[in-house]
Amino acid sequence: xxxxxxxxxxxxxxxxxxxxxxxxxxxxxxxxxxxxxxxxxxxxxxxxxxxxxxxxxxxxxxxxxxxxxxxxxxxxxxxxxxxxxxxxxxxxxxxxxxxxxxxxxxxxxxxxxxxxxxxxxxxxxxxxxxxxxxxxxxxxxxxxxxxxxxxxxxxxxxxxxxxxxxxxxxxxxxxxxxxxxxxxxxxxxxxxxxxxxxxxxxxxxxxxxxxxxxxxxxxxxxxxxxxxxxxxxxxxxxxxxxxxxxxxxxxxxxxxxxxxxxxxxxxxxxxxxxxxxxxxxxxxxxxxxxxxxxxxxxxxxxxxxxxxxxxxxxxxxxxxxxxxxxxxxxxxxxxxxxxxxxxxxxxxxxxxxxxxxxxxxxxxxxxxxxxxxxxxxxxxxxxxxxxxxxxxxxxxxxxxxxxxxxxxxxxxxxxxxxxxxxxxxxxxxxxxxxxxxxxxxxxxxxxxxxxxxxxxxxxxxxxxxxxxxxx
Numbered sequence: 001x002x003x004x005x006x007x008x009x010x011x012x013x014x015x016x017x018x019x020x021x022x023x024x025x026x027x028x029x030x031x032x033x034x035x036x037x038x039x040x041x042x043x044x045x046x047x048x049x050x051x052x053x054x055x056x057x058x059x060x061x062x063x064x065x066x067x068x069x070x071x072x073x074x075x076x077x078x079x080x081x082x083x084x085x086x087x088x089x090x091x092x093x094x095x096x097x098x099x100x101x102x103x104x105x106x107x108x109x110x111x112x113x114x115x116x117x118x119x120x121x122x123x124x125x126x127x128x129x130x131x132x133x134x135x136x137x138x139x140x141x142x143x144x145x146x147x148x149x150x151x152x153x154x155x156x157x158x159x160x161x162x163x164x165x166x167x168x169x170x171x172x173x174x175x176x177x178x179x180x181x182x183x184x185x186x187x188x189x190x191x192x193x194x195x196x197x198x199x200x201x202x203x204x205x206x207x208x209x210x211x212x213x214x215x216x217x218x219x220x221x222x223x224x225x226x227x228x229x230x231x232x233x234x235x236x237x238x239x240x241x242x243x244x245x246x247x248x249x250x251x252x253x254x255x256x257x258x259x260x261x262x263x264x265x266x267x268x269x270x271x272x273x274x275x276x277x278x279x280x281x282x283x284x285x286x287x288x289x290x291x292x293x294x295x296x297x298x299x300x301x302x303x304x305x306x307x308x309x310x311x312x313x314x315x316x317x318x319x320x321x322x323x324x325x326x327x328x329x330x331x332x333x334x335x336x337x338x339x340x341x342x343x344x345x346x347x348x349x350x351x352x353x354x355x356x357x358x359x360x361x362x363x364x365x366x367x368x369x370x371x372x373x374x375x376x377x378x379x380x381x382x383x384x385x386x387x388x389x390x391x392x393x394x395x396x397x398x399x400x401x402x403x404x405x406x407x408x409x410x411x412x413x414x415x416x417x418x419x420x421x422x423x424x425x426x427x428x429x430x431x432x433x434x435x436x437x438x439x440x441x442x443x444x445x446x447x448x449x450x451x452x453x454x455x456x457x458x459x460x461x462x463x464x465x466x467x468x469x470x471x
Contacts, residue, residue, distance in 0.1 A: 036094035049073040073126040091121035104306040160195035168258040178248035199259040273468035294354040301436035313426035320424025364397030
């Protein structure tokens with residue numbers, strides 16, 4: 001197995017670069033699908049310009065995972081609602097025989113999966129540069145911008161960067177991942193010159209890195225005021241857009257950490273992490289119990305929504321429930337979300353303790369605040385909620401009061417019994433929670449673990465608590 005930096009890069013490049021036969025097959029399929037989309041559009045009387053975009057058009061696709069993006073550029077007179085009706089119908093008809101999944105970015109599009117290939121059929125408007133109506137209108141301009149700048153060597157550097165990002169789990173601008181898009185990878189290579197130079201530069205990135213590759217702005221100050229995201233790459237095609245807007249702070253941090261680690265200790269695991277080996281039930285119980293914490297699983301049935309909407313709702317619900325749990329004095333150590341995007345979703349909150357004492361200490365005002373002290377005493381002296389006190393400690397009034405919730409499980413059951421809308425659970429998630437929620441603690445999740453191989457992998461990784469590229 002390759003061991004030196006040069007050997008590793010050479011081996012990965014060999015794996016990800018398409019052979020002549022691969023190119024022929026993918027380009028032939030792209031031509032055939034382009035023709036089918038054109039014919040289906042004609043049948044629907046839609047005057048669409050059909051183009052292959054993305055990594056296949058720019059020759060930056062990975063041999064192991066070809067992805068063909070076919071864009072329908074429709075007249076600006078077509079209503080946006082038609083993207084989800086007429087344009088989706090065209091896409092479905094053109095990709096009959098493929099497994100079809102409706103996706104959603106700013107508007108619906110179709111993902112079709114065949115044998116070892118993914119096809120995206122995406123509608124956009126046929127506009128002039130800068131006159132954007134939908135977010136996808138820029139894509140043909142991205143292709144036309146990047147294509148002349150990428151020679152064979154640089155295309156290989158992009159492939160290396162994409163494979164590295166996939167390996168360390170930061171590739172993909174969809175909401176589930178919150179990572180780096182293919183176009184952003186291309187711009188990073190164009191900006192820095194090579195895969196290794198990208199990694200070296202990333203290791204030196206400071207807080208909120210700003211990349212102005214297209215040279216739209218004179219200084220960093222104005223860019224900082226325009227964009228608020230953790231990473232900024234000004235789109236050379238549109239000075240008002242941040243190509244890295246989808247990159248969440250944790251994905252950025254993970255990429256920085258992985259880049260530094262790889263340069264220090266090159267390893268094939270960064271590109272191809274080892275498979276997750278799930279535990280048997282005895283090992284799982286031991287792993288969970290050894291932590292000494294309580295892992296609370298909120299499981300519920302599938303949410304009927306396209307993946308980007310589903311993950312947006314799951315993450316919103318996760319944030320709201322974490323806040324609610326903390327407001328009731330439970331210490332959340334970690335939390336996470338898993339879904340098979342069809343039949344099952346699981347929110348995980350790991351807390352220090354399932355149970356809290358019956359009483360909690362409540363600090364009152366300092367003695368020098370006369371009115372506040374009178375109000376405090378009026379509220380707490382003889383009240384049903386007062387366990388002991390009020391008393392003076394360190395120059396202020398203090399009282400011990402009864403907790404309303406001492407069990408995190410009963411807290412969640414109470415707050416989520418009606419779906420949890422009042423505590424910030426997102427609407428679609430709330431409906432599924434109200435219909436089918438179950439709150440499980442520690443080894444009560446064994447049934448879920450045994451019945452769902454993908455959830456088992458997720459929980460095994462969660463318990464390991466470290467990226468797979470670390471030794």
